[in-house]
Amino acid sequence: MTDTTGLDRIDLTILKALQRDGRMTNLKLAEEVALSPTAVLARVARLTREGYILGYEARLNPMKLRAGMVVFVEVLLDKTTPLIFDSFKAAVQVHEQIMECHMVAGGFDYLLKIRCADMEAYRQFAGTALWQLPGVRETRTYAVMEEVKSSSHVPLPRL
Secondary structure, eight states: OOOOTTOOHHHHHHHHHHHHOTTOOHHHHHHHHTSOHHHHHHHHHHHHHTTSOOOOOOOOOTTTTTOOEEEEEEEEESOOOHHHHHHHHHHHHTOTTEEEEEEOSSSSSEEEEEEESSHHHHHHHHHHTGGGSTTEEEEEEEEOSOOOOOOOOOOOOOO
């Protein structure tokens, strides 16, 4: 867990504002937190340097880009050795359809979030890529019928 003791109310307000709108100008951000643009720029630089801000990116509309279907896949591996884990982790990195990959505790080893155009595209991906990943013994697929909430916003601590 990252230590947030070095953050004050202004830092958290800056993080909240940038998380809401990463394209916000420094001037607008300075107005929002009631500091000078120079002071805000220094704080943003420090928050970036200390790893609180990892980067900026645009949120794209998956429906417009033929990636509207979300599928979650439980993956059970043949063996749970460091070599198999490393091979599996390296292999998922090269597939852009795999949006997220999480090692989990429980009845399976990894949980994947996959985006593709439709069920046919998923079936093709599963047959040519997913089931060919190193060490895969079994998968369970859950096709999403409705995306009720999807966010990349990190909950911020309250001061």
